[in-house]
Amino acid sequence: GAGVSQTPSNKVTEKGKYVELRCDPISGHTALYWYRQSLGQGPEFLIYFQGTGAADDSGLPNDRFFAVRPEGSVSTLKIQRTERGDSAVYLCASSFGGVSEQYFGPGTRLTVT
Amino acid sequence: SQQGEEDPQALSIQEGENATMNCSYKTSINNLQWYRQNSGRGLVHLILIRSNEREKHSGRLRVTLDTSKKSSSLLITASRAADTASYFCAPMSGGGADGLTFGKGTHLIIQP
Numbered sequence: 180g181a182g183v184s185q186t187p188s189n190k191v192t193e194k195g196k197y198v199e200l201r202c203d204p205i206s207g208h209t210a211l212y213w214y215r216q217s218l219g220q221g222p223e224f225l226i227y228f229q230g231t232g233a234a235d236d237s238g239l240p241n242d243r244f245f246a247v248r249p250e251g252s253v254s255t256l257k258i259q260r261t262e263r264g265d266s267a268v269y270l271c272a273s274s275f276g277g278v279s280e281q282y283f284g285p286g287t288r289l290t291v292t
Numbered sequence: 293s294q295q296g297e298e299d300p301q302a303l304s305i306q307e308g309e310n311a312t313m314n315c316s317y318k319t320s321i322n323n324l325q326w327y328r329q330n331s332g333r334g335l336v337h338l339i340l341i342r343s344n345e346r347e348k349h350s351g352r353l354r355v356t357l358d359t360s361k362k363s364s365s366l367l368i369t370a371s372r373a374a375d376t377a378s379y380f381c382a383p384m385s386g387g388g389a390d391g392l393t394f395g396k397g398t399h400l401i402i403q404p
Contacts, residue, residue, distance in 0.1 A: 210389040221395050222335065222380075224391035224393060227390065274389050275389075278389060279323055279389065280337045280340055282337065283334040284334055285333045
């Protein structure tokens with residue numbers, strides 16, 4: 180079946196602009212995760228949804244970052260007033276609730292100029 | 293979850309040789325997972341080993357877990373060029389669906 184998809188694959192934006200990154204999880208997966216990865220580093224956890232609610236948002240770096248999953252499927256990560264330090268690959272993953280293995284999407288490469 | 297530390301940070305071997313990388317962690321776990329990442333994009337789940345297991349195999353992969361030493365190893369036998377990637381471990385303290393914490397990984401290069 181289809182894997183996790185993320186759009187866009189690349190996004191270039193100017194400092195101070197607002198961006199939205201979209202994630203379509205594997206059908207039937209109740210858990211959805213967002214990570215971001217800087218060059219040479221491992222992925223850094225941002226937020227995790229179980230169904231529609233954020234079960235753990237402890238990784239969001241500040242209040243410029245927000246994520247939603249209104250119908251328990253697709254999720255959008257929103258970044259306000261982007262900064263150059265937000266440049267990274269943003270990864271989304273999904274899993275069956277209560278199971279640890281996560282399935283990752285290809286990521287969105289965000290570049291803030 | 294807790295962060296695992298992969299070692300070595302980089303490894304370069306000849307095609308056909310075996311590659312071994314290690315993961316250490318600090319507190320007790322429910323399970324430990326290994327992931328592979330090609331070209332800095334999406335990660336692929338390789339194998340999950342539970343705390344009551346000592347060894348697990350999947351194709352050319354062999355994972356061991358020593359809970360007394362709080363360490364795990366991933367062995368790739370008969371390496372291929374396609375195995376060139378970064379490898380990450382993710383120790384899980386809980387048994388359910390939590391966010392993963394990754395270290396910097398082991399960057400493996402297979403020389404033709």
